[in-house]
Structures are given as structure tokens and as C-alpha cells.
Amino acid sequence: MSDFFDHVKEGLRKSPKALSSRYFYDAKGDALYQKIMNLEEYYLPRSEMQIIENQSVQMARDIALVHSRLQIVELGAGDGTKTKHLIKHFKPHFNSLEYVAMDISDNVLAINEKEIKSETEPIKYKGVAGDYFETYKTIPATQDGRLVMFLGANIGNYTGSDISELFTFVKSKLKDTDYFLVAFDLVKHPRKIMAAYDDSKGITKQFNLNLLERMNRELGANFNLGQFDHFPYYDPLTGVASSQIVSLKKQIVEFSQGFTVSFDHFEAIHTEISKKFFLSDIEEVAEESEMNIEQTYFDTDKGYTFVLFRPQKYGMD
Incomplete structure (x- = not known):
């Protein structure tokens, strides 16, 4: 938990905010990822x-x-x-x-x-x-x-x-x-790539937002998942697909260890890239x-x- 918390503190203090995709993979994240692997859009x-x-x-x-x-x-x-x-x-x-x-x-x-x-x-x-x-x-x-x-x-x-x-x-x-x-x-084709990271069933969104749930479960944070959304983007000029978690309001999130982080309206946390x-x-x-x-x-x-x-x-x- 210490490594995870240290990473979270460092990543959420950055500008722009960024967290590593490696922390997607707890038990729930593993299960969601297996669902993604079976999606029609995820080729x-x-x-x-x-x-x-x-x-x-x-x-x-x-x-x-x-x-x-x-x-x-x-x-x-x-x-x-x-x-x-x-x-x-x-x-x-x-x-x-x-x-x-x-x-x-x-x-x-x-x-x-x-x-x-x-x-x-x-x-x-x-x-x-x-x-x-x-x-x-x-x-x-x-x-x-x-x-x-x-x-x-x-x-x-x-x-x-x-x-x-x-x-x-x-x-x-x-x-x-x-x-x-x-x-x-x-x-x-860029649309095929975008569909792979923005599936119609919303499983990829759940996978990304599980990172917030994991911080709630393991670090005592109070993220309200309804106040965040997942936003994927693909740039055909660079070949980079990226994922962000976007705050839907101005808010402060608190952790049980006394750490707090503030979000501006529509401020994003960068979570992953996938280059083509x-x-x-x-x-x-x-x-x-x-x-x-x-x-x-x-x-x-x-x-x-x-x-x-x-x-x-x-x-x-």
C-alpha cells in the first residue's frame, strides 16, 4: 500500500495530474480487464x-x-x-x-x-x-x-x-x-482505434474509474465516482491513444492519511497511453x-x- 500511496501523492500533485496504469490491476481491475478482452470493439x-x-x-x-x-x-x-x-x-x-x-x-x-x-x-x-x-x-x-x-x-x-x-x-x-x-x-483507421478504447458497454470506463475505487478501498479516499468520467482520445498524427479521468465539478478529495487533492472543473488525470x-x-x-x-x-x-x-x-x- 505504501508504494501505491506514494505514487498517488506524487501523481496527483503533478500538473497535469497523472497516475500509472499499472495500478489498474487489483482483483476487480483484473476481472474488468478480462471483460475488455472479450469486447467486440477491442480487436x-x-x-x-x-x-x-x-x-x-x-x-x-x-x-x-x-x-x-x-x-x-x-x-x-x-x-x-x-x-x-x-x-x-x-x-x-x-x-x-x-x-x-x-x-x-x-x-x-x-x-x-x-x-x-x-x-x-x-x-x-x-x-x-x-x-x-x-x-x-x-x-x-x-x-x-x-x-x-x-x-x-x-x-x-x-x-x-x-x-x-x-x-x-x-x-x-x-x-x-x-x-x-x-x-x-x-x-x-482512427475510428476503429477509438472504438477499442470507448466501448459501447462502458467496460473501459469502469476499468479506468476502478482506479478511483481502489484509492477509496485501499487508501481511505472519498472519490465520488459519479463526479468523474472517462475520456479516451486518439491522435492519428502521433499514433497515440490516451485515457483520462475527468472531474465533472470543482471539488476536494480527502484521504484517510490526511492527504487532500483539489480538482478544478473538468480537470483531468492522465492514466494511460497506447501507441500505434x-x-x-x-x-x-x-x-x-x-x-x-x-x-x-x-x-x-x-x-x-x-x-x-x-x-x-x-x-x-
Whole structure:
């Protein structure tokens, strides 16, 4: 709770106010996110699953050209409902397969372990709870090949130099024969993107406002949810979709620890970004982080892609 409260105090004192989307994911937030994943407007999981179902075998073959034994480390692993299919397709191509699931949510990791173990032949499994920026640092070296995965288009939560920093961070635990598999949501019609973040059932709104509920539950705040609204926005010039929580009146919110925060009429809290990429953006990320693009795997609409990166060998241009 201390880390959460410290983040809230810092974020709500900023101008403009901002809170991290990582705090969406408590038990209720996890459940709401699963509902979002099943929404008709939220196309991303279907696009990703199409690639997993149709191209996981090819991914495995490409990696097996270099490694006969493989450790898969997934950052922000989620509930495993998609990953179990990828692992199922990978397993016949390797003499040994280990899966390390990293996620900030204990609730989600419990589901992940159940999914992976019940739907695939026995493999080495390890769940690691916590912020992967901390837990990833602790993974020991392995003699096996390593594939780090960052799926769900979560790379879109980063922009600019933060993306290069993430790639450099991941590369710190990779040999030059290892791989980094990243899912990118590509630019497409702006209305399709807007609908994905402003669904007709209002589940995305509930998901965002649950952040206020969580502060009420865990930090003793007195947010009145009826006095706030969720506002998503997409800028086709930058490819950035963003989410805000907007105060519908001038008000003061109090926390049980004595912290108070004031809101002007229509003042917003920024909660999340989700960048959509041009292929040239991905090439630029690879160049800046000194990674090679080994393969790209697209869905049928060419609106979503898995990109397989590999660290450049030391001294190579």
C-alpha cells in the first residue's frame, strides 16, 4: 500500500495530474480487464490470437535453428490464455522448454499457472510476482537459449526514449544468440482505434474509474465516482491513444492519511497511453536499441505484428 500511496501523492500533485496504469490491476481491475478482452470493439486480442494460432510453429522453427533448449520469459504475462497456445506449438521443436511468467498481479499469476499447466504437456514453470522492471533483473543466467516475450501490444504503453530504454533493459539479460519477441499494434483507421478504447458497454470506463475505487478501498479516499468520467482520445498524427479521468465539478478529495487533492472543473488525470506504430517506428526502435529485426509475423489484415528481435553482436554496425 505504501508504494501505491506514494505514487498517488506524487501523481496527483503533478500538473497535469497523472497516475500509472499499472495500478489498474487489483482483483476487480483484473476481472474488468478480462471483460475488455472479450469486447467486440477491442480487436487486439483477436489479432494477437490469430498470429499465435497461425504462426507460432514458424516462430518456433526460426528460433530452433539456433537453440535446441529454450527458456521463455514473459513480461506482463497476464492470465496465460493466449500463451498456452504458443507454448503448445513451441514444445515439439525443443528438447527442453521452460516458461517464466512475470506479472505485477498475484491474482493473474495464479490463473496463469493453472492455464499453462492444465493445457500443455508438463514443462518447467515459474511464476514471479512483482514489477518486471525489478524482477527481470534477478533472473539468473541460463545455458539454454532465452526468448523474452512482451505481448498484448503492451509496448504501446511506452513512447519515445522510454521504448529504447525498455529494449536496452531487456537486452541486458540476453546473449547475442537470444531473442526478444514483441507484439505491436499498427496504425489503422482512427475510428476503429477509438472504438477499442470507448466501448459501447462502458467496460473501459469502469476499468479506468476502478482506479478511483481502489484509492477509496485501499487508501481511505472519498472519490465520488459519479463526479468523474472517462475520456479516451486518439491522435492519428502521433499514433497515440490516451485515457483520462475527468472531474465533472470543482471539488476536494480527502484521504484517510490526511492527504487532500483539489480538482478544478473538468480537470483531468492522465492514466494511460497506447501507441500505434508505423513499421518505420519499429525499424527506428531497433536501430536505436542496437537490435536486429530477424522476422516479422503479421495478422491477415496487416494491422498487428509480432516482431522477433535479436541483439546485435558487439562491434557490429
